[in-house]
Amino acid sequence: MIFKRQVTLLKELIYSRKYNSVQHYAELFRVSTRTIHFDLNVLEDIVKEYHCRIVKKPGKGILLEGKENDKNKLLHSLQNYSHFSNLSPAERQIQILEKLVNEERLSYKLLSQKYFVSRTSIAKDFKVIKEMCSKEGVLLEYDNDGTFLVGHEKNLQSLLKKLYLRKFEQNYYRFPNNLIEYKQFLLDTDNSIPHSFIEETFNIVSTIGEKYNLADHYLISLQNTLIVLCLRVYRNKHHEQGNGYVFEKVQQLGTYFVANEIAEEIEKKLNISLSEEDIVYINECLIANGIENLNITSNHGYYSKLVQDLIKKFSKIINTNLTKDKKLYKGLLTHIVPMIYRLNNNIRLQNPLIKEIKKQYSVMFNITWFVLVDLESKLNIHIPEDEIGFIMVHFQSALERHEDIKKVLIVCPTGIVTSELLETRIKKYLPSLNLYEVVSVQNLNPANFKKFDYIISTVPLEVKNFDSNRIFFISPIPTDKELKELTNLMTDKIFNAQAFYTINEYNREVKINNFLLPNSIFVNNHFNSMKEILEYLISYLEHEDLVTPLYRKSVFDREATSSTALETGVAIPHGNPDYVKKTSISILVNSKKVHWGNEKVDIIILLSVAKNDVNHISSIISQIYDVISDRNRMETVFFGKSKENIYEYFYDHY
Numbered sequence: 001m002i003f004k005r006q007v008t009l010l011k012e013l014i015y016s017r018k019y020n021s022v023q024h025y026a027e028l029f030r031v032s033t034r035t036i037h038f039d040l041n042v043l044e045d046i047v048k049e050y051h052c053r054i055v056k057k058p059g060k061g062i063l064l065e066g067k068e069n070d071k072n073k074l075l076h077s078l079q080n081y082s083h084f085s086n087l088s089p090a091e092r093q094i095q096i097l098e099k100l101v102n103e104e105r106l107s108y109k110l111l112s113q114k115y116f117v118s119r120t121s122i123a124k125d126f127k128v129i130k131e132m133c134s135k136e137g138v139l140l141e142y143d144n145d146g147t148f149l150v151g152h153e154k155n156l157q158s159l160l161k162k163l164y165l166r167k168f169e170q171n172y173y174r175f176p177n178n179l180i181e182y183k184q185f186l187l188d189t190d191n192s193i194p195h196s197f198i199e200e201t202f203n204i205v206s207t208i209g210e211k212y213n214l215a216d217h218y219l220i221s222l223q224n225t226l227i228v229l230c231l232r233v234y235r236n237k238h239h240e241q242g243n244g245y246v247f248e249k250v251q252q253l254g255t256y257f258v259a260n261e262i263a264e265e266i267e268k269k270l271n272i273s274l275s276e277e278d279i280v281y282i283n284e285c286l287i288a289n290g291i292e293n294l295n296i297t298s299n300h301g302y303y304s305k306l307v308q309d310l311i312k313k314f315s316k317i318i319n320t321n322l323t324k325d326k327k328l329y330k331g332l333l334t335h336i337v338p339m340i341y342r343l344n345n346n347i348r349l350q351n352p353l354i355k356e357i358k359k360q361y362s363v364m365f366n367i368t369w370f371v372l373v374d375l376e377s378k379l380n381i382h383i384p385e386d387e388i389g390f391i392m393v394h395f396q397s398a399l400e401r402h403e404d405i406k407k408v409l410i411v412c413p414t415g416i417v418t419s420e421l422l423e424t425r426i427k428k429y430l431p432s433l434n435l436y437e438v439v440s441v442q443n444l445n446p447a448n449f450k451k452f453d454y455i456i457s458t459v460p461l462e463v464k465n466f467d468s469n470r471i472f473f474i475s476p477i478p479t480d481k482e483l484k485e486l487t488n489l490m491t492d493k494i495f496n497a498q499a500f501y502t503i504n505e506y507n508r509e510v511k512i513n514n515f516l517l518p519n520s521i522f523v524n525n526h527f528n529s530m531k532e533i534l535e536y537l538i539s540y541l542e543h544e545d546l547v548t549p550l551y552r553k554s555v556f557d558r559e560a561t562s563s564t565a566l567e568t569g570v571a572i573p574h575g576n577p578d579y580v581k582k583t584s585i586s587i588l589v590n591s592k593k594v595h596w597g598n599e600k601v602d603i604i605i606l607l608s609v610a611k612n613d614v615n616h617i618s619s620i621i622s623q624i625y626d627v628i629s630d631r632n633r634m635e636t637v638f639f640g641k642s643k644e645n646i647y648e649y650f651y652d653h654y
Helices: 004-015 022-029 033-048 068-084 089-101 108-115 119-135 153-172 179-189 195-212 216-234 254-270 276-288 300-318 326-344 354-360 362-379 385-402 416-429 446-451 480-495 530-543 550-561 611-628 631-638 643-653
Strands: 053-057 061-065 139-143 146-150 407-411 434-439 454-457 471-473 521-525 584-596 599-608
Touching (some): 004 033, 022 061, 089 153, 108 119, 195 216, 300 362, 354 385, 362 611, 407 416, 521 530, 530 584, 599 611, 611 631
Parallel strands (some): 407 434, 407 454, 521 584
Antiparallel strands (some): 053 061, 584 599
């Protein structure tokens, strides 16, 4: 992208019929001659696209040479500058990709002229676009006429769906919150989609949402699917035959009748004709978005066991029995069955909350990944971070339900009547609490405190070996305002995920220093990339015979699935436990921050957990997060310290 000054300078060069010195232009624009030389270097690449060149002659100055017709074309193109000058590279890439999906052949020259950027910038754009396409199974190819896309219709539609959601994110820096918001965005901003397509698909999806009680992210996904399908059919592009199916023959599924109804509605309202393959694709998307997904009687037992095994594994890891939670079982079954279908049929479901989930529930997110590793191997699927986030929410909700009933001791110095009144009023404001016991100060028995989670006291209280943060004070006859404040305070303490999920915080059976040795701590390093760091650490593990050769690939695959970097400047990479011979923790402190996903990190903690130690993963991770959740604390522990210092810190504190 060029600056406005550079555009004005180019106009001056176009209009000029004589050589002018660099000093002349420096004075004209009130900048240094060095700046003008820089501007001229930028403009040289651009004018070449119009068969012009900037001639520099010592003692004479500079002049734009070229045919008048070419100069006029160049001048005319400057009119586009105001329209495209404010586009970010990401916005420009989206526009280019959209043109490619719509079967335009694009040349570097054409794009350079249109967006008024150099060929180098366009080359960088295509590098990003190529990566986006490859993730959807679409190839970027070239011939004498320009660059174009090659791929199956299903993959092209998947790419286009992703494009529309990305356009939303470019405008609002987030995923759409609901279907209405997404519809309005399309109506307001996207001229490439007929409004009738947007309105009619919205009406269809709204009706489906009400009938099947679907979440908004499913509805947004469905509308996106139908809009893209309609656009492609309008261009006479249809789905190919030969899709594979995970479940029974598609015609036998209840969803197939729904798909036919949708197709009939689309054909009637939008005057387009859908093929049988298009209807099959609609059916796929209905299943993928959880509609009648349990209509798979022949396989129901198989999927039921998968879900039960996941719950057992999770329960074991966090030392909390969730196997009796019917809501968790049903929720996971309802999600996992269509998820398997999605992944086997290359249908992506975007998680609108994934960034927040990874930020607020880092420990839980990583534990969920460990729980799902066996499922990936068993089904030969690759579970992306969006899906991991959805599954984590089910587990998180179950834990919060499990922890709803807390054992609370009420300490009150006054008579029994006042105590009962206080208990009644607290129950009104905090009905989920199990007010286990009401006791007077005189009858307090510290030996019994272990069975309580929290204490509410009407008198100042100091209790040995009981966390002061779990003691709350209140008046003997509290006002409504005071009770509301107590409710807010206790709710924050009890249900705040960050506070609760330092899992096993008070009962850590396994210490982090059991798996950390001074030789596995590396300080004063000068690596330049994530790849270099991981290669170095994994090579160390291989040399010590702690992992198998397959571990390396599993670590890089994990990073490709979801970056393990945190905002605090630390990354916690880990790989498949199947390829770990002996559990170990490796720490590397780098002299500078390197790019790691969307973050920059300078502390890397490689967590290599063997299969027989997976049950301890929650304890290990929570101890690590104790240290790395605060940047200031991290710097005191890791920077300017020897490997022996770092080891001693963990040995002393954990």
